[in-house]
Structures are given as C-alpha cells and as structure tokens.
Amino acid sequence: MRNIKFKDFITLQRGFDLPKHNRDEGNYPVIAATGIHGSHSEFKVHPPGVVTGRSGSLGEVVLVERPYWPLNTTLWVKDFKGNIPRYVYYYLKTLDLKRYNSGAGVPTLNRNHLDSLPVKIHDSQDQNKISAILSAYDDLIENNLRRIKILEEMAQNLYREWFVKFRFPGHQKVKMVDSPLGKIPGGWEVLKVRQVANIYRGKSYRSQDLQDEGGLPFVNLKCVDRGGGFRIDGLKNFRGDYKESHIVKHDDIVIAITDMTQERRIVAHAARIPDLGKGKAVFSMDLVKLEPKDMYPHEYIYAMLRYSHFSDEVKLHANGVNVLHLSPDRIMDFKFPLAPKHLREKCADILSKTFQLSDLLERRNVYLRQTRDLLLPKLISGDLDVSELDITIPEAKA
Numbered sequence: 001m002r003n004i005k006f007k008d009f010i011t012l013q014r015g016f017d018l019p020k021h022n023r024d025e026g027n028y029p030v031i032a033a034t035g036i037h038g039s040h041s042e043f044k045v046h047p048p049g050v051v052t053g054r055s056g057s058l059g060e061v062v063l064v065e066r067p068y069w070p071l072n073t074t075l076w077v078k079d080f081k082g083n084i085p086r087y088v089y090y091y092l093k094t095l096d097l098k099r100y101n102s103g104a105g106v107p108t109l110n111r112n113h114l115d116s117l118p119v120k121i122h123d124s125q126d127q128n129k130i131s132a133i134l135s136a137y138d139d140l141i142e143n144n145l146r147r148i149k150i151l152e153e154m155a156q157n158l159y160r161e162w163f164v165k166f167r168f169p170g171h172q173k174v175k176m177v178d179s180p181l182g183k184i185p186g187g188w189e190v191l192k193v194r195q196v197a198n199i200y201r202g203k204s205y206r207s208q209d210l211q212d213e214g215g216l217p218f219v220n221l222k223c224v225d226r227g228g229g230f231r232i233d234g235l236k237n238f239r240g241d242y243k244e245s246h247i248v249k250h251d252d253i254v255i256a257i258t259d260m261t262q263e264r265r266i267v268a269h270a271a272r273i274p275d276l277g278k279g280k281a282v283f284s285m286d287l288v289k290l291e292p293k294d295m296y297p298h299e300y301i302y303a304m305l306r307y308s309h310f311s312d313e314v315k316l317h318a319n320g321v322n323v324l325h326l327s328p329d330r331i332m333d334f335k336f337p338l339a340p341k342h343l344r345e346k347c348a349d350i351l352s353k354t355f356q357l358s359d360l361l362e363r364r365n366v367y368l369r370q371t372r373d374l375l376l377p378k379l380i381s382g383d384l385d386v387s388e389l390d391i392t393i394p395e396a397k398a
Contacts, residue, residue: 001122001382007115010088013078014054014111015070016044031064033057033073043067048085050077052092058107059098063089075111087127090134091119094380120382129386130379137372144361144368151358152229155351159307168343184337194332196296200245200289201328202254203282209240217281219248219273221266224256224287228269228306232362238282248283250275251355253302255331258286259324267324268315268331270305272298274359288328295341297348299355310334 018030018040026041033053049064055073063086070076080088100114101107122130162168166176166185176183179190210218215237222234248254252273259267270290273281283289292301304310314334318326339347378384 001120001126003118003120005115006117006119008081009091009119009121010050010077010081010083011079012052012075012111012114015051015072015074015076017072018069029064029066029068031062031068031070031074031076033071034060035062037071040069042069044069045076050080050085050089050092051075052097052109054109054111056107058101058109059096061089061092061097075109082124083121084124084127084131086131086135087122090130090376091121091380094377122382122386126386129389129391132391133379133386134372134376137368137375141365141368141372144365148358148361151354151361155303155354156307158347158350159303162343162347163304163337163339164308168339169346179337181335181337187340189338190335191338192332193290193334193336196338197290197292197301197332199328199332200291202285202287202289203238203240203242203246204285205238205240209238211237211239213237215239217276217278219254219281219283219287221256221258221260221284221286224254224266224269224271226265226269228271228311230271230274232274232276232366235276235281242282245289246282247280248273248289249280251298253290253292253298253305254283254287255290255305256286257288257318257326257328257331259318259326262324264315264318264324267318267326268311270302270311272302272355274362288331290331297344299348299351300339300344303347303351304336308336310336 015031020038023030023038024041026039028040028043029036030038030040031049031051033055034057045064045068047065047067049062049068049070051062051064051068051070051074052058053060053073054075057073077085077088097109098107100109121127168185171185174185174187177186179188181190184190205218216239218236218238220234220236222236223231224234225231250273253270254273255268255270256266257268259265290301290305292298314326314330317330318324338344375384379386
C-alpha cells in the first residue's frame with residue numbers, strides 16, 4: 001500500500017442543474033445526494049460512475065454502471081487517476097464523509113477540504129482483488145433482490161387477476177351483479193375496512209428513545225418503501241416505555257399516515273412486518289397497525305391494501321402544507337369487494353408461501369450485508385492482506 005493525498009487519488013466534480021420541471025423521463029438515471037432520483041432522456045457522464053452527496057445528505061456513495069446525470073447536490077468522480085472505479089466506490093464508503101461537513105445550516109461537503117486528506121491505497125492488482133471480494137457479496141444481494149421483486153410481482157398478479165379482474169378459479173360459472181362499486185361477482189359483498197379489521201395508533205416517541213443499538217426494533221416511516229412494502233434498512237432501535245397496542249410482530253400490517261413530501265408515495269401505503277429476529281418491535285406514531293379480524297386472513301387483507309386501488313384512493317385524503325397527514329378514519333372507511341371465504345383462504349395459502357420465500361431471501365441479504373460491512377473496512381485499511389490471494393478477476397467488473 002502507498003500513502004498519497006486525496007487530490008492524487010481521485011478528482012471530484014460538482015454535478016449539474018436539472019430542475020424537476022425540465023426532466024423528461026427516459027433511460028438515464030438522475031443521481032441525487034441520496035441515490036437514484038428518477039430518470040431523464042439525456043445524460044451528462046459516461047460510466048462507470050461514483051457519486052456522493054455534496055449538499056443536504058452527506059455520506060451516501062453510489063456506483064453507477066450506465067450513463068447518468070449527477071445533480072448539483074452531488075459530487076461525481078471526474079478522474080479516477082488510474083484507480084479501479086469499484087475500489088474507489090468502496091474506499092469512499094469507509095471515509096465517513098459526514099465528518100467533512102462545512103455548511104453552517106445545510107450540510108455541505110466541500111471537495112477542496114478533502115484534497116489534503118492523507119489516504120492509503122492498494123496497488124491496482126490488490127484493488128481488483130478487493131473489488132472482486134466485495135462485489136461477490138453485492139452480486140448475491142442484488143440477485144436476491146431480483147428474486148424478491150419477482151415474488152412481489154407474482155403476488156400482485158394473483159390478487160389483481162382474482163379480485164380486481166374477477167378471473168378467479170370458477171369465475172365462468174358466477175354471474176356478475178350490480179353493487180355500490182359497480183359490477184362484482186354474485187355472492188361477493190361490499191364492505192368497509194373497519195368491518196374486517198381493527199386499527200391501532202403507533203408510539204409517540206422522543207429522540208432520546210432511539211438508540212444506535214440494543215432495545216427493540218423500531219418500525220418507523222422510513223420502513224415503508226415508496227409505493228408500499230417493507231424496508232428493513234429503515235429500522236431504528238427503541239428504548240422506552242410502550243403499550244401492548246404499540247407492538248408489531250411478524251406478518252402484522254402497518255400503513256403510513258404521514259408523508260414528509262407532497263409526492264404521496266409513502267402515505268396510505270402498506271407494509272408487512274418481516275421476521276425481525278426479536279419476536280416483536282415497537283411502531284411509531286407515523287404508522288397505524290391494521291389487525292384483520294379472525295375470519296379474514298392477514299395475507300388476503302394485506303394483498304387488498306397493496307394491490308387494489310386502496311392507496312390511490314385513500315392517499316388523496318392526506319393533507320398538510322409541509323407534511324402530509326392522513327386520518328385513520330379514511331383507511332377504515334375504504335370500501336372493497338370481499339370475496340367468499342374459500343377464495344380468501346385459497347389466496348392466503350398461496351401468498352403465505354410466496355411471502356415466506358421472500359422473507360427467507362431478505363434474511364439472507366441481512367447476513368450478506370453484515371458480513372460485507374465487516375469485511376469492507378478491514379480490506380480497505382489493509383488489516384486483511386489480499387496480496388497472496390489467488391482470485392480470478394471478472395473482466396466485466398469496473
């Protein structure tokens with residue numbers, strides 16, 4: 001390894017302006033300080049790219065492997081100076097760039113402040129080896145994410161085919177009849193959510209209740225993915241008092257009733273609690289827990305919340321100038337066509353197997369991320385020597 005200055009390692013360049021009203025959805029990712037933020041019909045930089053936040057959010061590092069547009073809230077690597085791009089990506093992740101905040105109000109990363117920073121880097125051969133080792137974990141994680149997405153699409157297609165398009169097994173023998181929601185199969189009912197489930201408010205918390213580690217998992221607004229579904233990387237840790245009604249467990253359903261933006265991509269969207277390893281978690285006041293009554297399977301009700309027009313309709317009732325708030329009554333008053341018991345149970349049985357496999361893949365990803373994150377600083381610092389390792393370097397890797 002050799003000691004050099006950061007300015008001799010890479011050159012960072014400020015990104016480019018691109019207001020939202022000037023963006024045309026296209027094939028090229030738009031990279032913001034927190035990651036991919038939409039797409040555009042044009043690009044500014046050829047791959048491979050390594051981008052980090054310059055203003056607002058600091059510390060995130062993104063690897064881009066196709067032409068892209070880095071926004072002016074980012075810094076992108078203009079010159080890798082002979083270093084392996086993927087190694088540079090991993091190296092920057094270990095630097096804790098938040099430490100170099102130079103903004104009095106909005107966090108700001110001044111690239112000039114980094115130029116004199118001493119860095120210790122590997123030669124090209126070892127850079128390739130380290131990239132190959134860490135990429136193996138990232139590739140496995142990405143493969144599992146693709147499989148999870150396919151499972152999600154299978155669940156969505158099943159629900160919409162049976163309960164939106166009404167092409168369920170045996171539908172040819174069932175006559176369509178009038179209802180308050182339009183034509184529905186005979187024998188089906190139109191019910192409100194409050195008739196099939198109970199609702200519970202989350203825990204009001206203080207910042208000191210949240211810890212870096214220990215305590216119980218804390219399910220919060222960041223755990224709800226845009227468009228619905230659970231984000232395990234949004235979890236926090238909670239130490240404080242709570243009631244039994246503030247507890248969620250595996251397979252429970254939560255719905256966001258707050259949105260920090262006006263885009264409505266979080267509010268009124270549902271997520272299913274995966275196996276979090278501790279048997280239970282506390283959930284925040286920004287969410288509600290929806291608990292189906294005994295005769296209504298969790299999987300079926302969750303699918304209705306995720307894959308019907310529930311979110312599209314209910315989110316329109318959220319209001320607020322800066323932060324959107326949704327009354328839980330709007331959730332409970334939503335009407336939907338309820339299928340007969342045998343179809344609900346058959347759907348739930350299929351979805352249960354789908355969700356179990358999805359949870360298994362997510363747990364594998366948790367372990368893979370933990371192992372990768374343990375290796376990353378040790379490999380980059382040189383504590384783990386790779387010089388004698390016989391590793392085949394994939395040609396496609398940058």
